[in-house]
Amino acid sequence: MEVYFQIVRDAAGLSKACEELATAPYLGFDTETTELDPRRGDIRLVQFSTGKNTFVIDLLPFRAGGDLKANPDLAPLRELLSAARPVKIAHNAKFDAKWVRHHLGCELGGIFDTFLASQIIAAGDPDRRHSLADAAQVFISTELDKSEQVSDWSAAELSQSQVEYAARDAAILIPLHEVMAERLRNDGLERVAALEFDCVMPIAEMELAGIYLDxxxxxxxxxxxxxxxxxxxxxxxxxxxxxxxxxxxxxxxxxxxxxxxxxxxxxxxxxxxxxxxxxxxxxxxxxxxxxxxxxxxxxxxxxxxxxxxxxxILEFIEPSTGRIHADFRQIGAPTGRFSCSNPNLQQIPHDQKYRRCFRAPDGKKLVIADYSQIELRILAEFSGDKNFIEAFRSGQDFHSTTAERVFGVKPEDVTAEQRSFAKRLNFGIVYGVGASRFGLMTGLSQSDAENTMRRYFGAFGALDSYLRESGNSVIADRAARTASGRLLRLRFDETDRAKTGAARRYGVNMPIQGTSADILKRALRLLHDSFQGTSAKLVNIVHDEIVVECDAADAEDTCARLQGAMKAAAEEFIEKVPVKVDAAIADEWAK
DNA sequence: GTGAAGGGCCAC
DNA sequence: AAACGTGGCCCTTCAC
Structure with missing residues (x-):
């Protein structure tokens, strides 16, 4: 693939290039860096492509005066990067966003991420890969040679091959975006794509901020x-x-x-x-x-x-910051949930002995907020079950209230055992638990377990029919969707009862788990905007929980913003059921 | 020696 | 007849 490009090495050239670039609706955008970790290396090249014209900006000459952040000659570049328009098309934009944030001191605004788009369109197909080369192959039938990716980007003189590679990687994004945008439209995935793209910057900043571990x-x-x-x-x-x-x-x-x-x-x-x-x-x-x-x-x-x-875990503490900067995968599961690694901050034991080690540094506070029973509220919303919704509206203890209905007793007569049964059923039905497993975990006999489940579904008739219908449509359509429109395609052998059953449970669970993820992602964007100009920083997220660090003096204000953003995000998807966010200001990640 | 697979267990 | 959804990390075992 031949790409026409110009190399920019001085202030006048940069200003002229940015002027031209700013008029395009979409720009292919990429960076070449000397390392993978923004704290360890430098940005060498920034590339933009309009499709017709491609600019390769060499930042090495701009570093002569010292810090890139302080160089006024880069103002046009910063303006172009942070503006919502033109939209920047990037592959794994989180990577570039972190470098831009750390080295140029500005945000990356207006993102279309071809990496996330590839995953959204693949709709959970485990056989699909999502590298730029894979996406180019799948969507525009183009073979990409990525061998220069790991070449030496710190050399004083870059080779012709390196510069051509850099230009091509930005240029290819234009046709890739066109095809992907069309697919997103046709598959009803535009809303979920916007949700994901809006989430890139909050996550980039969270990874840069890291979390403090004592x-x-x-x-x-x-x-x-x-x-x-x-x-x-x-x-x-x-x-x-x-x-x-x-x-x-x-x-x-x-x-x-x-x-x-x-x-x-x-x-x-x-x-x-x-x-x-x-x-x-x-x-x-x-x-x-x-x-x-x-x-x-x-x-x-x-x-x-x-x-x-x-x-x-201590080996993950970055010496230059004294903090842990884990890797968050934005679409970590086909349901839309995040995954986290190196280390996985989503599986730290709940025991205070562990959590209290993650604490606010001196002079700071942690603000911790989580959605109360979010998946059950989503289930109540989807099913429209009157009694389920009423149980939430009453504001009483949810498991006790369901126990009243299941066992037909007065509020004051609910025993601890009955509440415990109701609680375990409430959690179990989201995953499609059966009577035998329910019996096993409660110690009930098979027939007692079956009886209890019958009474449960008898008390919540609309819930029962929703779960059945949802399962039937999952099997019939071989697909499921969340509230944002996120899609999961299911493959299973319909002659295999076990596989069909597993697909049914997975497909019924996905809209619930996935809508919870939609809500969290929406909250992250609202939060990010609300935190502009404050001391508050996102430091961890655990599926339905958000942990923020801020100056001690700002804790009350941060808590109000956090709770407000989380509630507002959920209310974009949940209308019939009240949403509850529990929040606390603490010195440690424990309540 | 190395890497994949399987079992087990932490989180939600 | 089947048996509770999603992830990551650690260990052992086993094949290469």
């Missing part, structure tokens, strides 16, 4: 867990060896407590009636009759703490 506190807690784990391991080793007849000269042969087959064999040796799996929920019922099971579960718990939530 190293000393973490190590202190880790020491107590490690000590406890040593004792538990010894005791478990002892108990498991009980059935072994021979002891070697070197003492008992130790078994590897982390090895599933070895532990299983030892348990069988002791006469414990274990199945071929040792999952906690299957072992739990055995722990009463066999103390060794209780010990094994205790060992597993502490082992998990040490391996997944131990010293390794």
């Amino acid at each position: 190293k000393a506190r973490w190590r202190e807690h880790l020491a107590t867990v490690t000590a406890a784990q040593g004792r538990v391991a010894d005791e478990l080793q002892e108990m498991l060896a009980g059935g072994v007849a021979q002891a070697s000269l070197f003492g008992r042969p130790e078994i590897n407590l982390d090895s599933q087959p070895q532990v299983l064999a030892a348990l069988r040796n002791l006469g414990v009636p274990v199945q071929d799996t040792t999952q906690a929920w299957q072992l739990q019922p055995l722990s009463e009759g066999y103390p060794v099971i209780g010990k094994l579960l205790e060992y597993r718990g502490t082992q998990k703490s040490i391996t997944s939530f131990g010293e390794n």
Whole structure:
């Protein structure tokens, strides 16, 4: 692919280029950087393409005066980048947005992200890849050579091949966008695309901000867990060896407590009636009759703490900021949920001993807010179930209120056990729980579990019919959608009952889980706008929870903005059911 | 030695 | 007849 391009190396050229570029409705936009982490390297090139004309801006000459941020010659560039128009088409715009924010000191406004668009259009197809080369192949049948991507972008003189590559990557985005925009329109995906694109900048800033973890506190807690784990391991080793007849000269042969087959064999040796799996929920019922099971579960718990939530997390602390800058994948799941890695800040144990280590630095506060029962409220909205909605409108404890209906008792007569059954059913139905699993987790017999579920669906008739109809349409259409229009296409073998059942549960759950994700993403944008010019910074998000850090003096104001934005976002999707946001100002990530 | 797969478990 | 949805991380095992 031949691309006509001009190289810009001085203030006059930049100003002229930006003038021309500003008149285009859409610009292909890309950057070339010397590293992957904006804290470790420099931006070398910024490329823009109108489709007809492409400009490759070399920032090296502009660095002569020192910091790029302070260079007034770059004002036209900053203006072009931060403006809502022209729309900047970028592949994985979060990456470029972070570099622009960190090195040029401005936001990236007006984003069309071809990486996110590719995922939205793929609608959950696990076989589709979403690199620029893959997208070019799929949407415009163009082969892209990405070999220059990892070349040396710090060289004083860039090669012809490098510059051509840079120009081409920006130019290709114009035809790619045209085809993708058409697909988004035809598939009814424009609203969800806008939702996603609006979310890029908030996430870029959150990753740059990072979250503070108190190293000393973490190590202190880790020491107590490690000590406890040593004792538990010894005791478990002892108990498991009980059935072994021979002891070697070197003492008992130790078994590897982390090895599933070895532990299983030892348990069988002791006469414990274990199945071929040792999952906690299957072992739990055995722990009463066999103390060794209780010990094994205790060992597993502490082992998990040490391996997944131990010293390794401290290695993610970035020396230059003293904070953890995790990677958030905006469309981490086909439902639209985020995923997070390096480390995964969405799976830190709820236990205060862990969470309190994530704290506000001195002079700062954390503001923590989460949606109360958001998935059940979405279910109430979708089903329109009068009694379900009324249970939320009453403002009373939701699980108790459902227990009243299920067991036909007065509010004051709901027992703790009845509330617990109702609570577990309320959570279970979102995932499509069946009577046998419900029985297993409550200790009810199969027939009692079936009875309880019958009473539940009897009390919430519209909910029952919604779930059935939703399941039927999922199977008939082989697709499901969230409130924003996010699409999931399902592939399953309809002659396989198990696979069809799994597809049905997945498809029924997706609009609920996915609408929750839609709401959170909308909230992130509203928040980002509301926080402009304040000290508040997004530092973590966990599906229905948002954690913000701000100056201590601004905490009350930040809390009000956070709660307001989250409520407003949810109300764009939920009309019949009240939305509740619980918020708190704290020194630690714990309430 | 390395990487994929499977089991297990943390979060929502 | 089947058995609760989404993710990431750690471990062991096993194939190459």
